[in-house]
Structure formats: structure tokens, C-alpha cells
Amino acid sequence: MLQQRRCPLFAEIARHALDRVPLSIIFDDSTVLVNLNYFFLRDRTIAEGRPQRWEDLPVVHPASFTREFAEWCLASGVRGKFSVVPCPAALGRIDEGLPLFSKTQQDEWLAMCREVIVPAFDITPEMLTHTFVLNPKTLQPLPSRIWEQYDWAALPEDQEELVTEYIAQACRILVAVGLTPQGVTSPGGFGGRTLPFYARCAGEAVRQVTGNPVPYFFQRVSRDDTVDAPVWYPDRQTGQATGEIIASTGDWTGSWTGYGEVDADRYITPDLEGGRLPALIDAGEPAELIINSLGNKALIENCRSRLNAFKKVVSRLAERDPRGERTQWRTCSQITTYACARAMTEIAVEDNTIRLDLPVQTPDLTLRLTDGEVRSVRVDGRPLTRVSNRAAFKxxxxxxEDGATLVAFDPAQRQVLVEVEQPT
Known part of the structure; x- marks a missing residue:
């Protein structure tokens, strides 16, 4: 982001929209009715030749439970990202119907997803199968039986067209069932050892299918004190870039198997001060929780325990910031689009006039003005309303606040003029 300082004002884009730390939930490993864990463990056990029981796991996760969780998230204001694997475990394509279920069952699940999941969550593929790599044309496993998360942790960089088409095919299947993706999710280690190449292919694939100029991908989890929102391959001329969402917690609601540790206190303790999330929020770092799909991973009794732990985390976060002054729930695409806009904006300040060149326009764009008192603000000639507290700031x-002025608006075009009136 380019900035220019000319006294008396200094202007910059605030790190977060509305100067509130974003909260977001990342739900992985989901798909239409299928319990991916059953097939993953079955096929991986065979591939590795080691004894491990998978037969006791359910083959299906109940649509009623998925609806219950989704309705609760929607009503509670929770936002995030939800994976839908397009060809789960290479069993078939969800746009043509999986052999395990009737057409009515699958249509009802997809309708439920569009009704109560899409309003609160971005949809992403978690590549094609979450198990075997497929031929993107035939959608059949390769003769080598290589795996997406293991053998394609390092993507074949000499086959960019193939990798881009592979990701694009995953997106097309979701579009065909009315679930347009805002980005993509890595199954396990997919792409992690060739991240710049993966970012380029993922961005191009999603743009080809959806036309979204600033899609994103999810691959990494950070346990550091700072959590970035990287912007890959920004192009100011075209307004294109690829965002990256990085999770800032592990899955402490049962892990990917569903049978791991369930501990809400690791996210946030009952006194609202301990745990990973308060430390991130107080430092102004994004708080993106990762949970491997509640409905997929275990028997319903265990799913209930996991859901209750998640509800406890959400309740404690609300108790810690009851007026929503410091945090807000956001979808992953809202977070990454804002990061792209911030990184690509050019700012020119002359006296009390601020000119913004915005290759990417995003709602709730937030300016921080310092080194000057402010009486009123106009954006493209439109006066903004002064508010007296953070809860009212929108x-x-x-x-x-504290010697600075926060200014928020929804830019209507690339070139924006902000005029500031100061006391005489």
C-alpha cells in the first residue's frame, strides 16, 4: 500500500474493516451426506498396508445435525467458510449424484446448504476428492493412485495447465449445484510445499470459473503471535489478486478424526482472559478458528459434544465483547478481499483532501486519520455521520478516538475523494 504524507493530515487504511478484529470459523472436510473420514481411513489403511479399524465409523452424517448447526450459526451471527468436496472419496460427482443416496436425499441436502449455510459462510471446494488425485477430464483416479494431500503437497510445477484445470473442475461442479465458491481449500498438505505456484493456479482457476477478481485459498495454520493475511500476485491495473486466509488456531473440538481433544478453554477460558483467542484479539490479530466438520467425523453423540464446545466458545467471545466494539464475525472472503483492497490502495493527501485509488473496492473500507483534528468528513461529496462510540461506528x-479519526464507507468506484473539515 502506497502512502503519502502532507501535513497536517496523515491517512492510512486501517488493518481491519471498521477497526474491529475479524472472527471467522473455518469448517473443513464437509460434503453432501458422506462421512469422508470413513472412506479416508478405509482407503488410506489399504494404501499404507497397516491395520486400522474404520468399519465402526458411520458412513453417513445426518443432514438434520448439519441443519441444526447451520441454523444456530446463522442466528448467532457466526460467519466463516464451509467446504463442500465435489467428488468425495472418488465415489462420484455431487452434480450427477452419489451412488450411496437417492436423488431426493441429495437434493434436500443441497437445498439446505443453499438455505442456511450459504448466507453465513463462503463455500469452497476442498479439491476434488480429499483422497485420490483424479484425471480432471474423466474424474477417475489415476493409475498411480496418488493422493491429493500427500503426493500433491508439492504440486507438479511443470504442469501448470493441469493443476489449474484440476482446481477449476472442482469449482465448476460446485457452480453446477448452485454453490458458487469464493475460494478453495487444501485437503491436508495439498500445495503446501509449492505455495507460490499453488496461489497462482488457485487464483486463476477460481477466476476462470466465477469471474471473481480476488478469490482466496486456505492452506496454512499459524501458531505464531502474529497472523498475516497475505496478498498474492496483486495487479493494480486489472484489480486482480489472490488472497490467503491463514487459520490462527488448531481444531480443539475433536481434531480431524472427531475423537481428539475437545476443550473450549484452549480457545478462550471461562474468565475470558486465557486461551489463544483473547491473546490474538488483544494484539489486534485475526482470530480464525479451524474446526474439521462437526457432522462428518464421529457418531452423533460425539458430534453433540463438539457442537456444544463450539457454542461455548462463541458465547464467551460475545460475553467478552458484548457490544461488538472490538471484534466482528466475518466470512473468510470478506477478510481476504479487505486485505487485497488495503494492500493495493494508493493514497494521496493534499491539505484536507484525500484521494484514494482503489483497484479493489470493498464494503466497510476504513481510514485512520492522524496528525489533525477533524470536524466533518465528506466522501465524494456525501457527508458522513459523526458517532460518539465504537458500538455505533459503521x-x-x-x-x-484517542487522537485519531476513523472513517468508514462503501466505495462506489475506483477513484474516491475524501474531504475533511478541520476546526478553524
Missing amino acids: SDTFLL
Whole structure:
């Protein structure tokens, strides 16, 4: 982001929209009715030749439980990302029907997803199968029986067209069932050892299918004190870039098997001060929780325990910030699009006029003004409303706080003029 300082004002894009730390939940390993864990463990046990029981796991996860969880998230204001694997475990394509279920069962699940999941969550493929690599044209496993998360942790960089088409095919299947993806999710280690190449292929694939100029991908989890929102291959001329969402917690609601540790206190303790999330929030770092799909991984009794732990985390976060002054739930695409806009914006300040060149326009764009008192603010000639507290701070308002002025608005075009009136 380019900045220019000309006294008396200094202007920059705030790190987070509305100067609130984003909260987001990342749900992985989901798909239409299928319990991916059953097939993953079955096929991986065979591939590795080691004894491990998978037969006791359920083959199906109940649609009623998925609906219950999704309705609760929607009503509670929770936002994030939800994976839908397009060809789960290479059993078939969800747009043509999986052999395990009737057409009515699958249509009802997809309708439920569009009704109560899409309004609160981005949809992403978790590549094609979450198990075997397929031929993207025939959608049959390769003769080598290589795996997406293991053998394609290092993607074949000499086959960019193949990898891009592979990811694009995953996106097309979701579009065909009315679930347009905003980005893509890595199954396990997919792409992690060739991250720049993966970012390029993922961005191009999603753009080809959806036309979204700033899609994103999810591959990494950070346990550091700082959590970035990287922007890959920004192009100011075209307004294109690829965002990356990085999870900032592990899955402490049962892990990928569903039988791991379930401990809400690792996210946030009952006194609201301990755990990973308060430390991130107080430092101004994004708090992106990762949970491997509640409905997929275990018997319903264990799923209930996992859901209750998640509800406890959400409740504690709300108790810690009851007026929503410091945090807000956001989808992953809202977080990454804002990061792209911030990274690509050019700012020019002359006296009390701020000119913004915005290759990417995003709602709730937030300016922080310092080194000057502010009486009023106009954006493209439109006056903004002054508010007196953070709870009231939203788009089309400005707030004076601790010697700085926060200004929020939804830009309508690339070139934006912000005029500031100061006391005489």
C-alpha cells in the first residue's frame, strides 16, 4: 500500500474493516451426506498396508445435525467458510449424484446448504476428492493412485495447465449445484510445499470459473503471535489478486478424526482472559478458528459434544465483547478481499483532501486519520455521520478516538475523494 504524507493530515487504511478484529470459523472436510473420514481411513489403511479399524465409523452424517448447526450459526451471527468436496472419496460427482443416496436425499441436502449455510459462510471446494488425485477430464483416479494431500503437497510445477484445470473442475461442479465458491481449500498438505505456484493456479482457476477478481485459498495454520493475511500476485491495473486466509488456531473440538481433544478453554477460558483467542484479539490479530466438520467425523453423540464446545466458545467471545466494539464475525472472503483492497490502495493527501485509488473496492473500507483534528468528513461529496462510540461506528460514519479519526464507507468506484473539515 502506497502512502503519502502532507501535513497536517496523515491517512492510512486501517488493518481491519471498521477497526474491529475479524472472527471467522473455518469448517473443513464437509460434503453432501458422506462421512469422508470413513472412506479416508478405509482407503488410506489399504494404501499404507497397516491395520486400522474404520468399519465402526458411520458412513453417513445426518443432514438434520448439519441443519441444526447451520441454523444456530446463522442466528448467532457466526460467519466463516464451509467446504463442500465435489467428488468425495472418488465415489462420484455431487452434480450427477452419489451412488450411496437417492436423488431426493441429495437434493434436500443441497437445498439446505443453499438455505442456511450459504448466507453465513463462503463455500469452497476442498479439491476434488480429499483422497485420490483424479484425471480432471474423466474424474477417475489415476493409475498411480496418488493422493491429493500427500503426493500433491508439492504440486507438479511443470504442469501448470493441469493443476489449474484440476482446481477449476472442482469449482465448476460446485457452480453446477448452485454453490458458487469464493475460494478453495487444501485437503491436508495439498500445495503446501509449492505455495507460490499453488496461489497462482488457485487464483486463476477460481477466476476462470466465477469471474471473481480476488478469490482466496486456505492452506496454512499459524501458531505464531502474529497472523498475516497475505496478498498474492496483486495487479493494480486489472484489480486482480489472490488472497490467503491463514487459520490462527488448531481444531480443539475433536481434531480431524472427531475423537481428539475437545476443550473450549484452549480457545478462550471461562474468565475470558486465557486461551489463544483473547491473546490474538488483544494484539489486534485475526482470530480464525479451524474446526474439521462437526457432522462428518464421529457418531452423533460425539458430534453433540463438539457442537456444544463450539457454542461455548462463541458465547464467551460475545460475553467478552458484548457490544461488538472490538471484534466482528466475518466470512473468510470478506477478510481476504479487505486485505487485497488495503494492500493495493494508493493514497494521496493534499491539505484536507484525500484521494484514494482503489483497484479493489470493498464494503466497510476504513481510514485512520492522524496528525489533525477533524470536524466533518465528506466522501465524494456525501457527508458522513459523526458517532460518539465504537458500538455505533459503521459504514458512512466517522469516530474520533484517542487522537485519531476513523472513517468508514462503501466505495462506489475506483477513484474516491475524501474531504475533511478541520476546526478553524
